[in-house]
Amino acid sequence: MLFENPSSYLTFPEDEMAEWEFLSEMTRRTGCYLLLDVNNIYVSAQNHGFSADDYLTGLPLDRVRQIHLAGHTPGEIIIDTHDREVCDDVWTLYGKAMATIEQPVATMIERDDKIPPLPELLSELDHALSLACESISA
Amino acid sequence: MNASQTLADRQAAFMAQVLNDEAPLPAGWGDRHAQGMNVYRGNYRSSVIEALKSTYEKTEQWVGEAAFQRAAAHHVITNPPSTWTLDDAGSGFDATCAELFRNDPEVAELAWLEWAMLQAFTAENVRPLDAEGFAKQSAGFGEEEWAKLRVTFLPCATARQVNHDLRSIWNALGEDEFERPQARHDTPHSVLVWCESERSTFMMGTAEEARAFKSAQAGTSYGEICMLLAGEDSSEEQMHDAAIRAGALLGRWLNEGLIALIEA
Secondary structure, three states, X not given: OEEEOOOOOOOOOOOOOOXXXXXXXXXXXXXXXXXXXXXXXXXXXXXXXXOHHHHHHHOOHHHEEEEEEXXXXXXXXXXXOOOOOOOHHHHHHHHHHHHHOOOOOEEEEEOOOOOOOHHXXXXXXXXXHHHHHHHHHO | OOOOOOHHHHHHHHHHHHHOOOOOOOOOOOHHHHHHHHHHHHHHHHXXXXXXXXXXXXXXXXXXXXXXXXXXXHHHXXXXXXXXXXXXXXXXXXXXXXXXXXXXXXXXXXXXXXHHHHHHHHOOOOOOOOHXXXXXXXXXXXXXXXXXXXXXXXXXXXXXXXXXXXXXXXXXXXXXXXOOOOOEEEXXXXXXXXXXXXXXXXXXXXXXXXXXXXXXXXXXXXXXXXXXXXXOOOOHHHHHHHHHHHHHHHXXXXXXXXXXXXXX
């Protein structure tokens, strides 16, 4: 069973640990795996002012079995809308994740709305493939 | 929200915030929290509206996308889902349509039909009694047994009285560009809904059929249904006619595979 990290728009004063600490503890206690949504990390990091790199390095990446990429809507609060291209910062974060993850993982680019012409989607796919290949050859 | 609350308390408080735009924010929350909460509110409502669009595809086609969107948004606010599944989000939408489309009463009937068909699809599967089984079970029936006969319908079967020809509306909506049929009936009719071979279906009938069906479903015996159809202070001839009509209805329900079992 895989659990996906969410995009979030609120934090609570009662929070006892960072989200990545919670996910780490959850995988440790249950043996579950992770579906790593890189865009969700970026969205939550922007909304709550934490470091996306800290989130990534704080996770047990050996438990990741699938990765999601997506676009978001920018603003004072950014929203995980799956209706735009993947932004540069998310590609960078994805590259960092792929450079660390050693096991085979599948990557999916989520696009639910404002679907562009197929060549644009294929171009994003090529980019994901090239980053994955770089991580293998490094 | 405070530290002494349980997780369940916090979840309930969060849900109350999601459901009510006017709910005061917890102490210590500022504009940024308010903006964040609005994201959850928007996401919640759009998810439920999408569920309604999926359940009420024909109703949306009939009233148009913009009108449906308004009705669905109203329904989400006035009837927030209260069960674990989004499948239930459409519960009561026919009543919302009756309230919002007062000048187009066929809308509520169409919405009721779509909801009934969804319920029929997810109802318990029970094998219908066939004509041979019915004949075997009723072979030794005398007048008394026929009078006492009670019918149990399939769990998926339901009926109601309607004032529009939902079949003609339904068929017209099968086309990409449809012409609105003249569907208003001068007198009430009925619609019966059930699931046949893992596919929900319906048929139109007389108002009398809906009355008889509901009575039978409530446990009324065949003899009592005959009297119900004949009306109060009926003559012998009227009783005879009613018995013929009741027999025809019983035969139709049997042939359509609506009956699960009979007992006398």
